[in-house]
Amino acid sequence: MTVEQVNRLDQQSFISAFGAVYEASPWVAAEAWAARPFAGIAALHRAMSCVVECAPRDRQEALICAHPDLVGEAARAGTLTRASASEQEAAGLGRLSPSEIADFDRFNRAYRERFGFPFVICARENKKEAILAGFARRLRNSRDEEVATALAEIAKIAGFRLRDLVEPTGQDDLGPAQ
Numbered sequence: 560m561t562v563e564q565v566n567r568l569d570q571q572s573f574i575s576a577f578g579a580v581y582e583a584s585p586w587v588a589a590e591a592w593a594a595r596p597f598a599g600i601a602a603l604h605r606a607m608s609c610v611v612e613c614a615p616r617d618r619q620e621a622l623i624c625a626h627p628d629l630v631g632e633a634a635r636a637g638t639l640t641r642a643s644a645s646e647q648e649a650a651g652l653g654r655l656s657p658s659e660i661a662d663f664d665r666f667n668r669a670y671r672e673r674f675g676f677p678f679v680i681c682a683r684e685n686k687k688e689a690i691l692a693g694f695a696r697r698l699r700n701s702r703d704e705e706v707a708t709a710l711a712e713i714a715k716i717a718g719f720r721l722r723d724l725v726e727p728t729g730q731d732d733l734g735p736a737q
Contacts, residue, residue, distance in 0.1 A: 561726050565603065566596040579640065580607065580720045581713065583625040586618075587611060599728035600721050607721075608714050616706070623676045623709045629690060630655060630663035631677075642720055650682035650690060659687065666694035673698060674705050681715035 560576065568576060573592045578585030587610050594606035611622060627633040627643055630652050639647065647653060655663070670678040680693050697705060 560724060562597055562599050562603075562728050565725060568592075576724065577603075577607075577721075579642065580717050580724070581611065581622060581625075582627075582640065582643065582716075584622045587622070600718075600725045603725065604714075604718050604721050607717060611710060611714070619706065619710060620676060622713065623679060623706065626677050626679045626709075626713070628663075628667040628671075628677050629680070629682070630660055631667055642723075646682040646716070646719075650685055651687045652682065652690075655687065659691075662691060666691065666698075669698060670694060674702055676709070679709040679712045679716075681712050681719070683719050684715065 565573070565576070570589065570592045574585050574588045577588040577591075581587040587607050590610040591603070591606040594602075594609075597603040597606065611619060614622075627639055629647060633639050634644070634647055634652070637644075652663075667678060678694055678697070680690055682690070685693065697708060700708065
């Protein structure tokens with residue numbers, strides 16, 4: 560879709576097109592729609608990121624909780640969203656040994672017990688080794704640090720997902736896709 564097409568969408572069509580950019584949280588797209596017209600993907604991304612940044616803490620935490628555990632039950636059951644499944648696969652998380660799966664299970668459990676929400680990392684920027692190291696490092700953070708880190712990772716994920724949906728204009732400053 561071109562940016563011009565994005566800017567012509569009515570609110571419901573915009574939500575339909577971009578409601579899944581932020582995992583199971585179409586409210587982000589619903590609120591960002593009012594910021595049209597967008598000059599490009601970067602402007603659209605900034606508008607959506609601003610919605611999240613300005614949201615009350617409970618809504619931010621609900622957004623974090625909407626993300627699945629990495630290599631968790633949903634992944635093993637095949638019930639991830641198409642985007643999440645693709646992202647986990649790109650990080651090499653679909654080809655793990657039983658001991659690596661056990662490591663992810665242990666870290667997911669420890670992380671949820673400590674913070675009350677799932678560990679979120681931009682899988683497109685990481686491979687399994689870096690993700691496991693990230694678990695160990697981030698488990699030492701405070702809850703406030705982890706909310707901020709998770710939201711920053713979610714913004715990265717959204718940027719990649721937007722690149723998948725909207726043609727670049729040449730003026731976009733999201734940086735190169737990876």
